[in-house]
Amino acid sequence: MAIIIDTNCLSRVFNRKNKEFSEFKPVFDWIINGNGFIVYGGSKYEGELKKTQKYLGLFRILNDLGKVYKCPETRKIDELTNYYRMNYPIVDFDDPHLPAIVIVTKCRLICSTDIRSIPYVTNPKMYPKKFVVPKYYQSRKDEKLLIDSNIDKRLKCHRTKLNKREKEKINEFMSNKKI
Numbered sequence: 001m002a003i004i005i006d007t008n009c010l011s012r013v014f015n016r017k018n019k020e021f022s023e024f025k026p027v028f029d030w031i032i033n034g035n036g037f038i039v040y041g042g043s044k045y046e047g048e049l050k051k052t053q054k055y056l057g058l059f060r061i062l063n064d065l066g067k068v069y070k071c072p073e074t075r076k077i078d079e080l081t082n083y084y085r086m087n088y089p090i091v092d093f094d095d096p097h098l099p100a101i102v103i104v105t106k107c108r109l110i111c112s113t114d115i116r117s118i119p120y121v122t123n124p125k126m127y128p129k130k131f132v133v134p135k136y137y138q139s140r141k142d143e144k145l146l147i148d149s150n151i152d153k154r155l156k157c158h159r160t161k162l163n164k165r166e167k168e169k170i171n172e173f174m175s176n177k178k179i
Contacts, residue, residue: 002039006112007048010055023139030146035160039107041071044097054177092116111137
């Protein structure tokens, strides 16, 4: 399954010392031990990711291992982000890049704790007709969403499970960067 991890959740998903890690460990396990992979794209998301150097390095390693899909259509995501920003100038909706990434990549799942933006990002009116509106993983109660059927078939080109050596490489990086 593909998942967009809002940058507000990177620490919750990848930092074992984070007090909420246990709530997001299923996402971590699904990416590292299962078929899950991260989807991202657009200038806003990339800008937010660059502010978190240790997670940027982790994304690079996960990308090398086929566990990250960086959407090459940055311009398209940016145009949609600007469209949402201009047409939905609502104070509580500060993540217009999320529905833009969803539309361009067809990703069906978002991991976020930003409850203010959920009503907007999950509103069917934000999407083209007959579009699959994304679901949100917010805590362990949403673990049932981490299933392969939530991967759009156009994104199944990515590698699935990691081998033992690759998992060790990730754990070593996380230990060295104190993630």
